[in-house]
Amino acid sequence: MMGATTRGATRGGVRGAKCAAPRALTRFTTARPCSTKVRAVEELNRSVASGQEGLFERPTVLVAEKLGQAGIELLEKFSNVELAYDMSETELLEKIKDSDALIVRSGTQVTKEVFTASKGRLRVVGRAGVGIDNVDVHAATENGCVVVNAPNANTVAAAEHGIALLCSFARNVAQADASMREGKWNRSKLVGVSLVDKTIAIMGFGKVGSEVARRAQGLGMKVIAHDPYAPEDKAKALGVELVDFDEAVARGDFFSLHMPLTPSTDKMFNAEVFKNMKPNAVVINVARGGVIDDKALADALDNNEIAGAALDVFAVEPPPADNPLMGRPNVVLTPHLGASTVEAQEGVAVEVADAVVTALKGEPAPSAINAPMVSSELMKDLMPNAELIHKLGVVATRLGKNIKKVRATYKSVSPDDLDTRLLRANLVKGLVEHTTDAKVNLVNADLIAENRELEIEESKVKGSNSDLVSGVELVTGADPVFPDFLERNNKIAVGGKVKEGKPYLTKLGDFDMDVCLEGSVVICRQEDQPGVVGKVGQILGENSINVNFMTVGRTGPRASALMAIGVDEKPSPEVIQSLKEVEAIKEVIFVDLPGLPL
Numbered sequence: 347m348m349g350a351t352t353r354g355a356t357r358g359g360v361r362g363a364k365c366a367a368p369r370a371l372t373r374f375t376t377a378r379p380c381s382t383k384v385r386a387v388e389e390l391n392r393s394v395a396s397g398q399e400g401l402f403e404r405p406t407v408l409v410a411e412k413l414g415q416a417g418i419e420l421l422e423k424f425s426n427v428e429l430a431y432d433m434s435e436t437e438l439l440e441k442i443k444d445s446d447a448l449i450v451r452s453g454t455q456v457t458k459e460v461f462t463a464s465k466g467r468l469r470v471v472g473r474a475g476v477g478i479d480n481v482d483v484h485a486a487t488e489n490g491c492v493v494v495n496a497p498n499a500n501t502v503a504a505a506e507h508g509i510a511l512l513c514s515f516a517r518n519v520a521q522a523d524a525s526m527r528e529g530k531w532n533r534s535k536l537v538g539v540s541l542v543d544k545t546i547a548i549m550g551f552g553k554v555g556s557e558v559a560r561r562a563q564g565l566g567m568k569v570i571a572h573d574p575y576a577p578e579d580k581a582k583a584l585g586v587e588l589v590d591f592d593e594a595v596a597r598g599d600f601f602s603l604h605m606p607l608t609p610s611t612d613k614m615f616n617a618e619v620f621k622n623m624k625p626n627a628v629v630i631n632v633a634r635g636g637v638i639d640d641k642a643l644a645d646a647l648d649n650n651e652i653a654g655a656a657l658d659v660f661a662v663e664p665p666p667a668d669n670p671l672m673g674r675p676n677v678v679l680t681p682h683l684g685a686s687t688v689e690a691q692e693g694v695a696v697e698v699a700d701a702v703v704t705a706l707k708g709e710p711a712p713s714a715i716n717a718p719m720v721s722s723e724l725m726k727d728l729m730p731n732a733e734l735i736h737k738l739g740v741v742a743t744r745l746g747k748n749i750k751k752v753r754a755t756y757k758s759v760s761p762d763d764l765d766t767r768l769l770r771a772n773l774v775k776g777l778v779e780h781t782t783d784a785k786v787n788l789v790n791a792d793l794i795a796e797n798r799e800l801e802i803e804e805s806k807v808k809g810s811n812s813d814l815v816s817g818v819e820l821v822t823g824a825d826p827v828f829p830d831f832l833e834r835n836n837k838i839a840v841g842g843k844v845k846e847g848k849p850y851l852t853k854l855g856d857f858d859m860d861v862c863l864e865g866s867v868v869i870c871r872q873e874d875q876p877g878v879v880g881k882v883g884q885i886l887g888e889n890s891i892n893v894n895f896m897t898v899g900r901t902g903p904r905a906s907a908l909m910a911i912g913v914d915e916k917p918s919p920e921v922i923q924s925l926k927e928v929e930a931i932k933e934v935i936f937v938d939l940p941g942l943p944l
């Protein structure tokens with residue numbers, strides 16, 4: 347059954363309305379070709395703050411699983427919120443077409459098909475919790491979709507549930523309750539074990555594992571931990587002994603599992619591991635079902651290799667009736683309740699809503715799984731240069747075909763500290779966007795370059811920050827459009843500069859230029875001689891193409907020259923042909939410059 351309602355659309359949109367155009371931010375800024383995304387985001391923030399969201403179309407957030415009210419209210423300030431709990435797979439694939447963001451918990455599989463069905467509209471997937479094993483992060487990255495989670499707010503709840511299972515298993519609480527409900531008074535059959543002085547092995551010493559460790563110490567247990575990535579000093583500070591996997595397995599009386607499910611942790615608790623445990627060992631799993639081989643655990647219990655298990659999570663949820671761990675006296679089960687406290691659910695709702703809104707605004711979300719974190723401050727500094735390198739990339743593609751390797755040069759007062767990811771992503775966008783329907787962004791730019799075997803070499807030199815992006819060179823494999831002309835040492839070079847916040851082309855091959863990279867540019871190679879400029883202007887004028895600037899670079903009087911003409915309208919192929927027919931003009935290319943960087 348699907349219970350779908352659309353929330354929060356009263357101020358900025360129509361309740362229940364579908365967003366016809368998903369790229370609200372893009373459309374908002376293309377109306378102002380000179381503006382950068384930073385300016386757009388600032389304006390957008392201001393309009394949200396002043397309640398003028400109607401200036402742009404609000405994004406739609408599809409919430410697929412129960413989310414705390416505080417999170418919903420936060421989302422509603424910025425977007426249309428559609429609550430559609432318990433959707434079937436087919437319903438999700440249908441609804442996703444009209445969604446800019448999707449919020450899930452562990453019960454929804456966000457598969458490749460979801461991204462395919464979204465046709466590029468889905469920009470953010472928010473996981474209201476920690477584990478993101480139900481989200482195909484690779485597919486998200488391929489589709490330029492940011493995945494964010496809520497890594498902090500349910501830590502204590504999960505740790506408390508682990509401790510609850512530990513105590514309830516040790517003292518047969520669940521079994522005792524069940525027997526009393528049957529009218530029995532079975533004291534002798536329900537004798538438990540004490541926890542004090544027993545060894546608990548925390549497997550995965552991250553946020554939840556550390557909180558379980560603290561609480562277990564409070565119960566008087568000896569705490570050891572295994573985690574290949576945990577820092578020694580963190581363990582020391584908590585009085586926890588870090589040991590290797592085999593030692594943990596051999597020494598633990600109780601095992602508390604807290605590692606994520608990844609290809610390397612998949613079924614890491616298998617037959618061989620259970621054989622090496624003590625016969626009194628108890629395995630408690632509040633992490634993910636997939637880290638245990640269910641059949642091997644059932645066999646280990648049948649063969650008395652270990653004493654019991656307490657499980658909150660299952661490889662398939664809910665577990666099918668024939669799951670070999672169901673209905674056993676020495677196995678306690680809960681239906682994935684680790685994060686299910688009132689406090690944790692309000693907390694994750696706010697945490698994920700905040701991350702989703704941040705990502706929808708195009709700002710770096712601290713909990714982004716598949717996007718580099720670029721601070722807002724850095725973003726502000728880099729954006730004009732990002733716009734420049736994006737456009738230099740576009741210009742470069744018009745000068746050389748089949749590009750294989752590109753070198754970008756940056757100047758900075760402290761080159762070692764320069765974070766170039768935003769710049770690199772924009773360069774890739776400029777280089778490939780005319781060849782693909784895929785949306786290139788900060789999330790998928792590196793992957794797209796890798797898939798296309800496009801090598802981006804970056805060199806950082808000391809210099810003024812005001813010349814951050816100094817040039818882009820097509821290094822190898824590019825077939826030049828202007829042979830023998832722009833190419834030197836097998837390279838096609840373009841240079842640029844940000845002036846008063848705007849991108850300028852300052853070099854084309856050996857030619858100095860001064861061309862504002864806004865709108866579109868016609869580039870002509872010609873022999874320098876009188877009358878050419880006039881003839882070109884006349885052809886453009888006769889075809890109602892408005893010229894906003896013209897600049898000529900030449901190697902010397904009456905020698906080779908390069909003319910760049912900024913135009914407001916796109917010339918037709920016929921106009922380009924007329925320009926090519928002007929005597930002295932050898933080559934003409936048209937560069938349509940896109941308005942927005944990432």
Ligand SMILES: NC(=O)C1=CN([C@@H]2O[C@H](COP(=O)(O)OP(=O)(O)OC[C@H]3O[C@@H](n4cnc5c(N)ncnc54)[C@H](O)[C@@H]3O)[C@@H](O)[C@H]2O)C=CC1
Pocket residue numbers: 475476477478497500501504549550551552553554555572573574575576604605606607610611632633634658659682683684685686
């Ligand atoms: N049952 C529930 O409702 C909940 C379940 N969880 C699960 O608990 C897991 C842990 O959550 P957090 O502690 O917040 O994550 P975390 O990222 O803070 O900690 C995970 C730890 O596992 C470690 N790890 C990775 N590979 C390992 C390996 N092969 N062996 C041992 N340790 C390994 C990591 O180094 C890290 O320290 C989550 O991935 C999630 O799947 C989290 C919250 C609620």
Ligand SMILES: O=C(O)C(=O)COP(=O)(O)O
Pocket residue numbers: 451452453474475476477478500682683684685686
């Ligand atoms: O946060 C996690 O990893 C959890 O397992 C919690 O899952 P849930 O959001 O309760 O479906």
